[in-house]
Amino acid sequence: TVQSNSLEVINKHFSRLEPFALKEFKLNSTISSLPMRFFAKLNKLELLCLTKCSISNIEDNVFENLANLKYLFLNDNKITDLKQKIFSGLVKLEELNLSRNKITSIEDNSFKELIELKKLNLTRNKIGVVHKATFSGLVSLEELDLASTGIWKIDEEAFVELNKLKKLDINKTELKSIERGMLDGLYNLEHLNICSLFSCQIEGDTFDHMTKLKVLNTNKMNIMNREAFSELKSLKSMRFFTHKMESSDYIS
Numbered sequence: 001t002v003q004s005n006s007l008e009v010i011n012k013h014f015s016r017l018e019p020f021a022l023k024e025f026k027l028n029s030t031i032s033s034l035p036m037r038f039f040a041k042l043n044k045l046e047l048l049c050l051t052k053c054s055i056s057n058i059e060d061n062v063f064e065n066l067a068n069l070k071y072l073f074l075n076d077n078k079i080t081d082l083k084q085k086i087f088s089g090l091v092k093l094e095e096l097n098l099s100r101n102k103i104t105s106i107e108d109n110s111f112k113e114l115i116e117l118k119k120l121n122l123t124r125n126k127i128g129v130v131h132k133a134t135f136s137g138l139v140s141l142e143e144l145d146l147a148s149t150g151i152w153k154i155d156e157e158a159f160v161e162l163n164k165l166k167k168l169d170i171n172k173t174e175l176k177s178i179e180r181g182m183l184d185g186l187y188n189l190e191h192l193n194i195c196s197l198f199s200c201q202i203e204g205d206t207f208d209h210m211t212k213l214k215v216l217n218t219n220k221m222n223i224m225n226r227e228a229f230s231e232l233k234s235l236k237s238m239r240f241f242t243h244k245m246e247s248s249d250y251i252s
Contacts, residue, residue, distance in 0.1 A: 028053075031054070037062075040065050064088050066090060068092055071093075072096050106131075114137060124147075142164055144162070176196070183207070190214045217239045
């Protein structure tokens, strides 16, 4: 763990490191920005923790030399947007935590190179809209947490490439309807949390393809059509929340 408030001092730490030596790196510092080639010498790194560093800006390709990185923690920072080349080079990454930032914009294909990613946490951001290509490329993803992200719209086929996904949390959204095609592609989903802050209509065949779903948590007020759950043959647990959540509950 490196403790410092100066990029110059941190870079001096890096300059003394032998190439290929470091496997884990945890930074306890206020650095605001990650410039290009910041981690250029750390190409054997497997875990990188940059939690609570007040990072607001990450330049393109800053992680490109970290081809062996498996775990990246960027939670509790001030990141506002994810650009298309921000995660370039992270071909072995398995877990990415971006929770509790200020993310309002995710460019299409931002995660495209993360072909081994299994767990993605975006909770407590302000994403708003999930576009068709927002999660493009995440063919190995098993867990996706979008709780408390102010989502009010999910494009049709937004999850179509996530056919290995087992757990999806879109709790405390602002969705007013769960439309046909919105959850297409989630054939292996086992656990779904889908509670809206508003009265939310579910179309009749929304869950028909989710034959492996075991756990479903939703609002009682969501039930507009009993046939919506008729094909859930593997379902073991279903919880309906009757309390009304306020919009102030979902962002801290």
